[in-house]
Amino acid sequence: MKHQILARPAATIVRLLLEQGESVTCQVGAMIAMSTGFEVETTTRKKGGGGGIVKGLKRMLAGENLFINHFSATGDKQNITIGPGMMGDVIHHRMTGGTLYIQGSSWLASDTGIDIDASWQGLGKAIFSGESMFWVKCSGEGDLFLNSYGAIYAVEVKDQYTVDTGHIVAFEDSLQFQIGKAGKSLIGSFLGGEGLVCKFKGQGTLYCQSHNPPSLGKMLGPKLKPR
Amino acid sequence: METEIRDQPAFANILVKLSTGDRIVAESDAMASMSANVQMSTRWNGGVITAVGKRVFGGESLFVNEFTADGPSELVLTQSWPGDIKEIELTGNTLFLQPGAFLACEPTVRLGMGWAGLASLVGGEGLFRLKVSGRGKVWFGAYGGIFVREIQDEYVVDTGHLVAYEPTVRLKVALAGGIFSSFFSGEGLVTRVKGPGRIYMQSRSIGGLAAWANSHLW
Numbered sequence: 434m435k436h437q438i439l440a441r442p443a444a445t446i447v448r449l450l451l452e453q454g455e456s457v458t459c460q461v462g463a464m465i466a467m468s469t470g471f472e473v474e475t476t477t478r479k480k481g482g483g484g485g486i487v488k489g490l491k492r493m494l495a496g497e498n499l500f501i502n503h504f505s506a507t508g509d510k511q512n513i514t515i516g517p518g519m520m521g522d523v524i525h526h527r528m529t530g531g532t533l534y535i536q537g538s539s540w541l542a543s544d545t546g547i548d549i550d551a552s553w554q555g556l557g558k559a560i561f562s563g564e565s566m567f568w569v570k571c572s573g574e575g576d577l578f579l580n581s582y583g584a585i586y587a588v589e590v591k592d593q594y595t596v597d598t599g600h601i602v603a604f605e606d607s608l609q610f611q612i613g614k615a616g617k618s619l620i621g622s623f624l625g626g627e628g629l630v631c632k633f634k635g636q637g638t639l640y641c642q643s644h645n646p647p648s649l650g651k652m653l654g655p656k657l658k659p660r
Numbered sequence: 661m662e663t664e665i666r667d668q669p670a671f672a673n674i675l676v677k678l679s680t681g682d683r684i685v686a687e688s689d690a691m692a693s694m695s696a697n698v699q700m701s702t703r704w705n706g707g708v709i710t711a712v713g714k715r716v717f718g719g720e721s722l723f724v725n726e727f728t729a730d731g732p733s734e735l736v737l738t739q740s741w742p743g744d745i746k747e748i749e750l751t752g753n754t755l756f757l758q759p760g761a762f763l764a765c766e767p768t769v770r771l772g773m774g775w776a777g778l779a780s781l782v783g784g785e786g787l788f789r790l791k792v793s794g795r796g797k798v799w800f801g802a803y804g805g806i807f808v809r810e811i812q813d814e815y816v817v818d819t820g821h822l823v824a825y826e827p828t829v830r831l832k833v834a835l836a837g838g839i840f841s842s843f844f845s846g847e848g849l850v851t852r853v854k855g856p857g858r859i860y861m862q863s864r865s866i867g868g869l870a871a872w873a874n875s876h877l878w
Binding site (some may be wrong): 600 | 675691696738739740742825874
């Protein structure tokens with residue numbers, strides 16, 4: 434499967450080129466256009482694999498859909514264009530074993546060989562990290578596409594790195610994070626508008642989003658008419 | 661300190677590369693991510709009284725954050741809404757920023773508050789404005805793209821689109837046309853700016869987004 438990412442970062446789409454026998458798993462509703470040589474299958478589980486309804490339900494808790502779509506090319510040189518529903522960025526991540534934790538609703542598509550599960554992030558983190566209660570947990574080998582509101586940038590964490598709550602897109606399982614205060618003093622951190630942050634430790638790749646929806650919501654909300 | 665504005669114009673954000681001892685001041689909540697060896701301290705936005713004034717009248721935050729690098733490190737700064745970011749180098753001159761536009765500055769830049777006048781309030785821009793002066797770099801943001809215009813004489817800007825202007829520029833509120841066309845053309849009140857001086861405008865306005873969103877809610 435070959436890919437090309439276009440119109441970054443505001444209106445990003447991905448063009449995938451598949452040869453006969455190759456397939457890709459996409460988020461429900463991600464397909465924008467495709468050539469006619471595809472077989473489409475909708476299931477709650479990994480293509481041809483296990484998992485089933487339980488993993489599907491867990492994914493729902495993480496903010497994803499119960500169902501996922503598998504597109505299999507029945508001929509050579511079949512292309513499919515996918516994109517997220519909201520404005521924002523899409524990035525490509527090559528998985529070579531290991532696990533990637535992804536914020537709810539940021540998983541867009543992946544190779545059929547990648548297992549898509551969800552994992553509870555723990556009560557403290559669930560309340561304070563500014564993310565969903567569950568992470569989408571991808572493991573295996575192959576191509577993975579992530580999307581988010583805002584531009585996505587990668588950070589190679591060597592030792593420690595701090596991310597403001599609500600700005601995490603995904604991170605490798607070789608990284609762990611703790612909730613901490615942004616500055617030296619707790620009061621200062623809150624008065625400074627940063628409040629709590631996620632402090633990462635370890636070595637691995639971390640993806641962050643430049644903007645986050647609650648900031649826009651906070652500003653736009655008061656200007657919206659009551660419903 | 662090296663800075664780079666990335667992902668322009670829709671999701672502009674600033675990547676700041678810091679060396680030991682480098683400092684940068686940023687608007688409250690502007691930090692998206694940073695190295696662990698960057699220290700953040702919070703202080704009043706000016707003195708206590710100025711800060712309260714800025715909050716109440718200027719729509720600015722009560723506090724600003726100062727980031728200090730303990731070693732080679734990086735910091736990513738962003739704004740609340742999608743849009744562009746502009747960098748300006750002050751060399752002893754002054755610039756007025758509309759409420760909410762300020763994003764970051766070098767510590768040598770002074771942040772003050774200036775009376776913008778009733779014209780500014782009626783024009784939907786607030787009674788006060790943020791005044792940045794001194795020497796050093798200033799970054800400000802906008803909703804939408806930012807475009808610059810050197811004006812010699814008079815120029816008309818729709819309300820909510822003016823982001824920043826030089827102190828030589830005067831503001832006046834006026835009707836867009838006659839009474840009828842002003843209210844039925846969708847333009848209503850506009851800001852008349854009088855030069856000479858440079859003005860910065862944004863290609864979209866939050867008021868416009870709110871109106872659009874409101875018309876689609878049900």
